[in-house]
Amino acid sequence: MYISEKEFPEGAQTLLWSLAISLIIEKNADPEQMLLSYLRKRRILFLSVPLSHSFEIRLTGTKYGCGGGGCGACTVMISTYEPALKKIRHYSANACLLPICSLYGAAVTTVEGVGSTKTRVHPVQERLAKCHGSQCGFCTPGMVMSIYTLLRNHPEPTSEQMIAALAGNLCRCTGYRPILDACKTFCKESICCQRKTNEKLFYLLFSTDEFQPLDPTQELIFPPELMRMAENQPKRTLFFHGERMTWISPVSLDELLDLKATYPKAPLLVGNTSVGPEMKFRGMFHPIVIAPARIPDLNMVKCTDDGLTLGAACSLSLVKDILTNAMAEFPEEKTKVFSAVLQQLRTLGGEQIRNIASLGGNIVSRKSTSDLNPILAASNCMLNLASRGRKRQIPLSDIFADGVGNNTITPEEILVSVHVPHSRKGEYVSAFRQAPRRENALPVTNAGMRVIFEEGTDTIKDLSIFYGGAVSTTVCAKQTCRTLIGRHWNKQMLDEACRLVFKEIALPGSDNGETVDYKKTLIVSFFYRFFLEVSQSLKTMDPCHYPGIPMEYRSVLQDFKTKMPQSIQIYQAKLSQSPQDPVGRPIMHQSGIKHATGEAVYIDDLPSVDGELFLAVVTSSRAHAKIVSIDTSEALKGPGVFDIITAHDVPATNEFYYSDDPEIIFARNKVICVGQIVCAVVADSDDHAKQAAAKVKIEYEVLEPVILTIEVLIIYFLLLFYCFIYLINGREIRIGGQEHFYMETQSVLVVPKGEDNEMDVYVSTQHPAIIQEMVAASLGVPANRIMCHVKRVGGAFGGKLLKAGLLASVAAVAANKTSRAVRLILSRGDDMLITGGRHPFIGKYKVGFMNDGRIRAVDAKYYINAGCTPDESVLVAEVSLLKMDNAYKIPNLRCWAYACKTNLPSNTAFRGFGFPQSALVTETWITGVADKIGLSPEKIREINMYKENEQTHFKQKLDPQNLIRCWNECMEKSAYYSRKTAVNEFNKQNYWKKKGIAIVPMKFPFGLGTRYLSQAAALVHIYTDGSVLLTHGGIEMGQGIHTKMIQVASRELNIPMSCIHFCETSTTTVPNACASVGSAGTDVNGMAVKDACQTLLKRLQPIINKNPKGTWNDWIKEAFEQSVSLSATGYFRGYNENMDWEKGEGQPFTYFLYGAACSEVEINCLTGDHKNLRTDIVMDIGCSINPAVDIGQIEGAFVQGIGLYTMEELKYSPEGVLYTRGPDQYKIPAVCDIPEQFSVSLLSSSQNPYAIYASKGIGEAGLFLGCSVFFALRDAVTRVRNERGLKKTFTLNSPLTAEQIWANCADDFAEMVIGSWEEGSV
Ligand SMILES: Cc1cc2nc3c(=O)[nH]c(=O)nc-3n(C[C@H](O)[C@H](O)[C@H](O)COP(=O)(O)OP(=O)(O)OC[C@H]3O[C@@H](n4cnc5c(N)ncnc54)[C@H](O)[C@@H]3O)c2cc1C
Ligand code: FES
């Protein structure tokens, strides 16, 4: 049948699917609409069962985190029914990439369908919350859905299945440990390490006794209507017409071929994981798409004599299952190809991606990063292609002819199926990949290799080598393979192969910040690894003829695998305390259950306001340029566009002078970085606003100079300032910046109230008062007209201060101009581009020391890349100086810090605020001293550590007793010395794999430098029914502040926590509140809450005294009747802190936290890959108010520190354009990155007289301890270098990525690969 466009049915067809058990009938299904925006933004028409009445609802439990399938925040469960097999399939998927049109006949379960506080909280939700698996809660619904889906398929999963199910879900707060603890409770082999060995010191953070059992019979059933529909209704072609796009879903192969002949340019959409991101992020558009997933031929699975034939629409998960089964069914000899393909599938994407991405899509996209194409091509897989009137079979390798993506599949052709052959006797097949993160990350380079020998010999009969990641598509080392045929599998062949491959695979220059050298070496090292594997297999086959590989080489044949981590948390139990007093107990986060059910409301979950407009920003594409003109004419013509907002629309302040240079809302005449906001579009929908924003044309005249790095800045000013010359010659370390990657992007909803210039501003910020101040100033109205409200923040880490103020001002200016409510939710890409992050840092130093290891003098200079505006950079520079000593007494110190103005987006506060950088510099020179005099780093640390009552470099007194206790306990708990011996032993026995171990102490000063910044206030109301409404100036962003404040109020008022409610932080209830920063929230707000409660209790005391046996409610009733005020404010003046920068002396801090961490790692020298084996942390945090929350903060910060020091790398083009704008390019730690053994102990018997209930503020300190992993890696690299006689001094910069590890293991790796192979070892 031929279908022409004219024959499309006039109207779109109705989309029928289901959410939970309610049927959804969508009459206007738009092919461009993804499930995520549909759930969140559309009022969905439900037809309840039976179809008697309907209702509308917005489902906001499913979150937006990236829009590109990379974070898992939008995970939902899809269920489909297969009538032929009478089987229901449940799988997790990313709603952000799922077109709603693909859901015809499917059932979707969102977090709301799993359970809720109104119906029943599901065991997954309950356990995640009660195991403290949520902090900000933004990732939690996605986590719930991934675990829930796994349990629907496997009610008693193995720990491997559990770990695999979470590989596609990112969490920026928790460090994953508590999430995994919750998961373990469902696993067959419960590996729960929580112990209760000593009543006094060891305690549980949660009790499994409280958990409801998992009862699979209680789960939602598949909607019977859809089942009947699948069984009874013949499948028919579906058409959906949207505003710009038509979706056609044929049911037969012939129909598909006709369509493809008519619309050769229309893509076949199966999983949409390739086309979707291209349309969203790279501006591609397709007016017609064809969805072939329902065609049986494309879903076939056939087992033939010579292999398996798999339909092109089979999902990668299905392929994985089929190959796994085949591995069990066939002898090993026949399954080498299957095994190699499986090897790649295990780490390809996350489970959500594999569940929807198709085999055909992966192959036909021909992406350079395809993990399947190199191995399928090397294995001689065949493609079954069809077009109208023609069928043919071609080798898969043909589609990459000459390595440049020669299009051997014609536009009219479709891939029907793929034949994956059995391997043969004497055939060896392997696949390799190296990615910036072991799981859920596109590869840097990958490879598929196959060799077959003449029977009974090691003479090469056929050889195939394919690489991915090298050029724009998969590439074959054809010449190399041809040349090597007939050669023996030995050292000479290896030498030549490496040389030939190097020569043949020509890599183009880098165009996205990647370095070519690393890829080149990976290309060779993969072949080397293949050589080792095959050599060893030859030995297994015939030990008499083939010696195999040396013992110490064997471990490199094992890839690092992710295991379910084991963990221990230790804190001191409060046994003598009244059972009702919650202080000191591991109380669940006050919003934990709501996080897990998706009921917790974030800014973009707020219901839409009548007439609301959506705002999209237009940003500068130049780093330094004059704005010549802004042409908005095309944008204004766009559908739904309401207006365009520029600097001219700002009624009052567009530039805020918090220091010499301004913070700017809209660029006026010139731009000073790529990503600066130039103007904004407001439209009736998010999509319309974004489409119009892309049409605004800005003409620039480039200005000189464009300064992006500190190095360039120094060189530039060298001409002017002679004194900098000497610095360049010093020893130095570079520390890269870091993206906050809070899971909730910057969000604001501004609602004009229609009178007296009043505005409600709902905003995701850590500092409502500054938002109020900036919005009021930009509009030219008094602050009393602007009401800022913050319920909770989906992660902030320092990134939602001034930047949030500028964005709120943008939205407020738009709301003011249009008199409409305006919603601004930054996309992940825009957020990363615009809002800056942690300051990149260069530390230059000179150190004077004695040959016994005592440090006598340090001269250090820090250069901080501030970006294009000051923001908090000068403060960051100051803090980096004040905290640079870390745990060491430095008798003579000179240090300087420079905040350098460049043309990068302005950098800002980030957890640790300069300390993680300057203390890393310190630990680097400590290690350098150790190298120099031949003592171990831990000895140098011990020699120079603060020992008794001493003074810091700014003459503040400190008592380091607890620092030493932490260090000693950490030494002991980690069994440091015996493990160091074991590491040495391992290293002697392994050549390509090495282990490293390091222990690092920490002193973290607490304080904000001046009194007024730590003042705080609270407001407590008691209502006549006895319930208490508590508010204070702190912001809940995951750190559990509201939970702790309720604990404080509960203790002070002596009532259960359940009587106390926290609603929101608002400028209307607590004015002029200081920012929630610097770990100070609980300290200062706790004092204020305590003060308010004590005021109230004082008023109630006479009533209580009169009726001591009365209840709380009796007393409150009586108080009301006696006209006693039941509302009180509480206030804390702040800490008396000061610093005289002229003298370099002061008391800028109130107290000190201490800690120590020991980490052990293992590296693979061939690839630079590493595995975090074990971390032990001991931390002095005084008397913890809530050990579960505090341990969560330590672990979360520590894992963020692992990200900072070992993984997270921001990449810019030479023109200052940020390349790393999403989880695809920027890798934060995932489940696979946390240590296999992870223990945190809180130092016992520690008191702090300065903070509430003797606690200590803990939010930031743990991040620095992530550098113990950096130094463990350094230790491993040092051992490699020592063993190979490489030069002694070397510098490792941060982040210490796989590429850097690899680069420092050898000067010329390729040469080493060949040169180190000892004669006759094979
Ligand atoms: C977050 C994320 C992580 C990822 N990680 C990895 C990874 O680690 N390794 C890796 O290899 N890949 C990775 N991918 C890529 C993913 O595997 C591919 O995008 C996917 O396999 C493509 O399949 P699809 O069904 O989604 O293709 P679609 O996007 O639906 O289609 C892709 C293209 O293939 C064509 N096509 C599809 N089927 C046929 C057919 N039968 N005949 C002819 N043409 C066809 C379409 O016309 C279209 O041009 C990742 C993707 C995402 C989004
Ligand atoms: S929002 Fe869908 S994966 Fe990130």
Ligand code: FES
């Ligand atoms: S709790 Fe996971 S991102 Fe905040």
